[in-house]
Amino acid sequence: MANPMVMMGKALLKHTLHLGELTGTERFMVSAVTLPDRASTFLAATNVEPELIDPRFDYVLLSQSMEANLELFGLVRQRVKADVVAVPYWLGLMCVGPAEFGTVFKIEKRRVPYPVDYPIKKREDIDRIKPPQQASGYLKMVFDINKEAQRRYPDAMIMVMMDGPWDLAMLLRGDRELPKDLRIHRDYTEAKDQATRDKIRRFGDPDIYPAIMELTTQLSVRIFQLAEENGLSLLGSAMVDQYAAKPIMSREDYFKYVHPYRVKAWTALKKKVGAGYQVTSPQESEQNMSDPVLNKGFGVFSNYIYPQTPEGVTLPEYDLPSLRLAKKYKQGYMYMVHGKYLRDATQAQLDATVQRICQMATGERTNLMVSIASVPPGASVEKANYVFQLVEKYGRY
Amino acid sequence: MNQTIATAVEEGNLYEIEELVNGALASGEAPKELLEAMMAGLKACGDRFEKGEYFLPELMGAGDAFKAGMGVLAPKLRAGDQVSQGKVVLGTVHGDVHDIGKNLVGFMLSSAGFTVVDIGVDVSTEGFVRAVQEHEPQVLGMSALLTTTMLGMEDVIKALRKAGLRDKVKVLIGGGPVSKKYAEDIGADAYGNDAAQAVNLVKGLL
Numbered sequence: 001m002a003n004p005m006v007m008m009g010k011a012l013l014k015h016t017l018h019l020g021e022l023t024g025t026e027r028f029m030v031s032a033v034t035l036p037d038r039a040s041t042f043l044a045a046t047n048v049e050p051e052l053i054d055p056r057f058d059y060v061l062l063s064q065s066m067e068a069n070l071e072l073f074g075l076v077r078q079r080v081k082a083d084v085v086a087v088p089y090w091l092g093l094m095c096v097g098p099a100e101f102g103t104v105f106k107i108e109k110r111r112v113p114y115p116v117d118y119p120i121k122k123r124e125d126i127d128r129i130k131p132p133q134q135a136s137g138y139l140k141m142v143f144d145i146n147k148e149a150q151r152r153y154p155d156a157m158i159m160v161m162m163d164g165p166w167d168l169a170m171l172l173r174g175d176r177e178l179p180k181d182l183r184i185h186r187d188y189t190e191a192k193d194q195a196t197r198d199k200i201r202r203f204g205d206p207d208i209y210p211a212i213m214e215l216t217t218q219l220s221v222r223i224f225q226l227a228e229e230n231g232l233s234l235l236g237s238a239m240v241d242q243y244a245a246k247p248i249m250s251r252e253d254y255f256k257y258v259h260p261y262r263v264k265a266w267t268a269l270k271k272k273v274g275a276g277y278q279v280t281s282p283q284e285s286e287q288n289m290s291d292p293v294l295n296k297g298f299g300v301f302s303n304y305i306y307p308q309t310p311e312g313v314t315l316p317e318y319d320l321p322s323l324r325l326a327k328k329y330k331q332g333y334m335y336m337v338h339g340k341y342l343r344d345a346t347q348a349q350l351d352a353t354v355q356r357i358c359q360m361a362t363g364e365r366t367n368l369m370v371s372i373a374s375v376p377p378g379a380s381v382e383k384a385n386y387v388f389q390l391v392e393k394y395g396r397y
Numbered sequence: 398m399n400q401t402i403a404t405a406v407e408e409g410n411l412y413e414i415e416e417l418v419n420g421a422l423a424s425g426e427a428p429k430e431l432l433e434a435m436m437a438g439l440k441a442c443g444d445r446f447e448k449g450e451y452f453l454p455e456l457m458g459a460g461d462a463f464k465a466g467m468g469v470l471a472p473k474l475r476a477g478d479q480v481s482q483g484k485v486v487l488g489t490v491h492g493d494v495h496d497i498g499k500n501l502v503g504f505m506l507s508s509a510g511f512t513v514v515d516i517g518v519d520v521s522t523e524g525f526v527r528a529v530q531e532h533e534p535q536v537l538g539m540s541a542l543l544t545t546t547m548l549g550m551e552d553v554i555k556a557l558r559k560a561g562l563r564d565k566v567k568v569l570i571g572g573g574p575v576s577k578k579y580a581e582d583i584g585a586d587a588y589g590n591d592a593a594q595a596v597n598l599v600k601g602l603l
Contacts (some may be wrong), residue, residue, distance in 0.1 A: 049545065106519075111492040111545050116519065176496055180461075183409070183454035199412040247446070248453050248497070310577055310590045339544055344578045376574065377543030 005235070008033075024083030025155045031332050031367045032121055039358055039368035039395030042390045043266075044087040045076040047339070052381055053112070058109035062090040063138075069145050069355050070152065077153065080187035081385045082371075086157045088149040096163040096240075097139040097223050098171035113233055118174040123178040126211050129172070131222035135230055139223065143230035160227045160237035164275065165261040166244040168216040178212070179248065182257055207228035209257075217261045221268045236272040239265060241269075245278045245305060251287075265291050278305045282321040289329055301326035302334035304373070319357055323366045332367035337387055339374030358394035367385060368395065399434040400427060402466070403445040406438025409458020411465055418469040439508035447593040456504050463507075482510040483603050484534040488520035488555065490497050493546035498572055500570075501592035502538060503567060509596040524571070525553045529562050536567045536599050544556040551583040567602040571595070 011026035013019070015036060022036055030036040050057035054074050061068045073088035089095055092113035094105050102119025119125055133142055150158045170178050173290065181204075185331070188206030191197045200206060220239065228234055242260045245251075254277070266275045277294045279285045285301055286292040301322060306314035314336070326333035335357050337350075354370070361368035370391045375384045399421055405414045421431055442459035445451040485506050489499050503513045508536050516528045529537055537557075541547035550570050557563040570580050571589035580588035587598050 106492075108492060112543065114492065114494050114519075116494060136517050176500075179454045180457055183458050187409075187412070187458075196412065203411055246449070246452060247501070250452050253452070307423070308590075310588070312576060340406070340574045340576055343544070343574075377548060378544070382425060 003133075013304075014179055023155065025157060028084045028157070028369065031369055033367075035365060035367055035397045038397060039361060039370055039391050040084070041391050042084045042334075042369055042371040043076075043080055043082040043084050043375075043384065043388075044371075045073050045080070046087040046090050047372070048076055048080070048381065048384075049091055049375060052375060052377070052379075054193040057090075059090060059092070059112060060107055060109050063094070063107050063113060066094065066141055066145050066148070069171075069305040070148055073145075073149055074152070079381050079385075081388050083086075084157050086159060087161070088158075089145045089342055091142065092136055093171060094138040095142045096165075096168065096171070097219070098168065100132065100137045100139050101172055101219065102163070103171050115171060115174075117374070118172055118177075120173045120212060122178075123205060123208055123211065126215050128209075129215060130221070130225065131218050135226045139226070140230070143227060143232060147231050148225075151390075157236070158232065160224065160234055160242055161233050162223050162227070162237075163220060164239040164241035164244075165213050165216040165220050165265060166241040166258045168220055169212050170243055172216065173212055175243070178209075180204070181209040181212065182249070182253070186253065186257060213258075213261045217265050221265050224269050224273055234269070234272045236274075237272070238276065239269075242278050242305070246280045251284065256294065263293055276300050278302075280307065280324050282318055285322065285325055301329075301331055302336060304334070304336050308340075311344065314337045314338070314352060316356070320360055320364075322366070323361055323364050327364060331360065332369050334371060335361075335370045337370065337372045339372065339376040339379065342372055342374075342383055342387065343376055343379040345384060350383075351390055354387055354390035355394045358391060362395065362397050370395070398433055402431060402434040403404075403438040403441065406435045406459055406462045406466065407441040409442070409455055409462050411458060411462045411549065414466040415469050418466045418472040422473060424470070428470055428475075429478040431466075431470055432438055432478060434471060435470070436508070436510060437465055439463055443505050443508040443593075443596075445518075446505075448468055453501070456501060460507070461518050463590065479510040480510070483536065483599070484512045484514065484518060484532060485536045485538055485599060486514045486528045486532050487538040487540070488528065489518040489540045489542075490525075490546050490549035491521050492549065493541050493543055494518045495540070495542035495572075497540075498542065498592065499540040502540065502571065502595045504591070505595045508517060508597060509600075510547045511518040511596075511599065514564055522552045524557050526560050527560065527599045529557065529566050532561070534566060535603055538569045538571070538595070538599075540570075541572040541575060547572060547574050547579065550575075550585065554584050569595075569598055569602065 008029045011029045015030050028040040033039040052078035057072050069089045077085045093114050103115050105113040106116045107113045146158050183318050184204040185206045188200045244254050262275050303314040323333050324396045372384050402417050430451050487503050503515050506515050514532045541551050567586040569587045570585045577588045589598050
């Protein structure tokens with residue numbers, strides 16, 4: 001993508017002076033700062049199952065071939081009628097670099113690559129993992145795909161999204177062990193006396209948690225630096241720690257035992273990387289606004305991990321307060337249609353849901369971005385496009 | 398009821414539970430009553446999870462404390478002291494290594510007195526069938542977090558039918574991408590939207 005700030009400036013000028021209809025990317029950019037002509041739509045291409053686009057593509061091929069990812073990205077861009085189609089690689093969590101540090105992934109044709117073995121089994125393993133001098137393996141592949149996608153599709157929004165310290169630690173230690181490490185460390189740190197601390201030591205190593213988090217903080221910083229060194233811009237980039245939230249941990253534990261590492265990484269990256277926190281309610285969004293790290297970046301206001309109804313719609317009673325909060329803080333609201341709902345809902349149900357959220361946003365005059373979390377097996381690209389058509393119909397300001 | 402032991406389990410005090418159970422036994426308390434206290438602690442922890450006061454580390458702590466306490470208590474219990482509400486086999490389907498949701502369900506069921514056999518993650522269709530043959534549970538629970546892996550649930554139900562086991566076990570499914578409609582489509586007996594529902598759903602199936 002050309003310089004995003006220049007593009008943003010041009011888009012705002014075009015919109016303000018009514019110099020023609022906004023392109024999808026322009027609309028999306030304008031919606032980050034002011035009301036465009038209508039609510040914008042967004043889809044991460046990687047969230048479309050490859051076989052729904054073309055049965056020639058599977059995860060084995062996509063994990064081996066940069067060209068296959070780029071070709072599939074091109075096909076998704078042709079088929080999907082969203083304002084912005086981003087994220088051009090289908091590598092599952094291998095895209096954030098853990099395989100390069102020893103996490104073993106299983107790669108099967110019809111299943112997104114998934115981790116089956118983790119490199120940090122004991123304390124000594126931590127010392128064996130070092131921040132890399134250069135990008136290699138799947139991490140290099142991701143950087144190369146991003147660069148080439150940018151070259152082939154100059155209007156594509158290429159954003160660097162990599163794991164922060166906690167999510168990377170989950171991939172290096174495993175999601176069974178890391179929460180236990182945190183608990184033992186927390187209990188030890190908060191113990192009232194030495195006798196209790198001595199007892200805790202008999203049941204586990206209270207120091208392994210901070211050692212892992214120090215390591216993954218360094219790794220996370222280095223990965224973002226490598227992205228820059230490989231020619232990618234960090235503008236609009238995000239440090240993702242989506243598992244450092246409820247119900248994995250309390251907000252209190254997050255601020256005591258995860259947030260300091262994220263702040264360290266954010267500071268080391270000269271505050272260029274967004275470091276949002278996934279919220280489970282509008283109240284949490286509002287609380288985040290008083291934090292200088294959490295109050296900015298893409299998707300600060302989003303229903304992504306709000307509680308859902310059994311049908312897969314996030315709690316409707318949260319929508320209006322969320323939209324009003326986004327407006328209060330002059331930010332856009334990212335409304336996510338979950339893949340489960342896309343798959344199971346009838347057209348009439350989708351129509352009612354999109355109409356409701358769009359009319360709420362246009363009535364409140366709040367910037368709204370509508371995205372689909374995934375286009376899973378059992379759904380279709382046409383159904384995703386139907387959602388985007390509904391936004392065009394109901395989302396005009 | 399020994400409230401100190403119940404509280405130790407509820408608060409995940411893995412570090413002192415053995416001493417507490419040993420002390421209570423030494424002072425003559427009945428093993429069965431101590432077991433009831435530990436079960437009450439698990440339940441209280443589950444209740445706090447449901448209310449949004451406790452999270453994964455707290456549940457894991459309570460589970461570990463319960464196991465440690467049982468390590469002391471089990472040899473002292475007599476046949477009939479442990480009355481199970483029923484047996485549930487739990488696993489995450491093939492291609493999916495997400496453990497957390499399944500573990501939460503396992504915890505909630507254990508705390509309600511069910512015998513839980515956790516067969517792990519990335520379990521093959523044959524693995525589920527073998528587990529049903531071996532453990533003869535009243536309920537089989539399957540979990541998936543991915544829209545692609547959830548399709549394996551249907552394979553398991555078909556394989557249970559083929560093995561002549563489908564009528565002998567109720568099938569409960571859950572996980573982020575799963576829905577009531579999907580449960581109906583594949584012939585499962587019930588669908589759980591979250592871990593907190595698991596106990597009532599399983600009780601309803603029995």
